[in-house]
Amino acid sequence: MVRAGGQGLARVAVVVRAGAGPLWWLGVFAAGIGVLVPGLTGRRIGVLAGAALFIVAAAVVAYARRKRYAALIRSAARAGKHDVLQDRAVAVRNWRRGHRWWLLLVFLAALGSAFAVPAAGGMLLAGCGAGLRLKAAWLGRRERAEDALLWVRVDWLDGRGGRPAGKAVKAYRSTGIAAGDAAPGGARRRTAELV
Structure with missing residues (x-):
């Protein structure tokens, strides 16, 4: 429960990183199944097209909206003493629950695309997951450089988990580098960091 005058805060890097795992593994699984289907273009063309889509998707997702992120980072205010920091597991669970139907739809679309271009849809999906991981790593580097963790108000996120x-x-909002249970970049803190 949030105290009067305080806000619930979720880590920015955790929310960004939350979709990376599901997109990566669903993409790998869809590509693995898709490569078994000959498709209209044939497996070789499908895999080559998929490799190109993977690289493009990873780059586009990793670099998308960086100016917006940078502007929000520059304007970050210090978190108040009554603000409540959301656990990493809660932020990840909220994002995944809020996007579960969307994830199912894109997975089915990636599988269906294999009948036209084998493996390409799955590799595109995996590329989006890799791009989110790269974006979270970039945020982690910014957090280390600023020596501050970045947080966003939960009620400002669009939907459950949000953007x-x-x-x-x-x-x-910002806090010291030791706040919360996630390391810079949104990964779990190592046991040595928690002691």
């Missing part, structure tokens, strides 16, 4: 750089987000 940490969406139109509703006005500014980020």
Whole structure:
């Protein structure tokens, strides 16, 4: 429960990283199944097209909205003493619950595309997951450089889990580097870091 005057805060990098795992593994699984289907173009063309889509998707997702993120980082205010920091597991669970139907639809679309271009849809999906991981790593480097972790108000996220750089987000909050249970970049803290 949030105290009067405080806000629930979720880590920006955790929310960004939350979709990386599901997209990567669903993409790998869809590509693995898709390569078994000869498709209209044949396996070789499908895999080559998929490799190109993987690289393009990873780059586009990793670099998308960086100016918006940078502007929000520059305007970050210090978190208040009554603000409640959301656990990493809660932020990840909220994102995945809020996007579960969307994830199912894109997985089915990736599988269906294998009948036209084998493996390409799955590799595109995996590329999106890799791009999110790269974006979270970039945020982690910014957090280390600033020596501060970045947080976003939970009520500003669009839907359940939401977009940490969406139109509703006005500014980020910051805390010391040791706050919360996630390391810079949104990964779990190692046991040595928690002691």
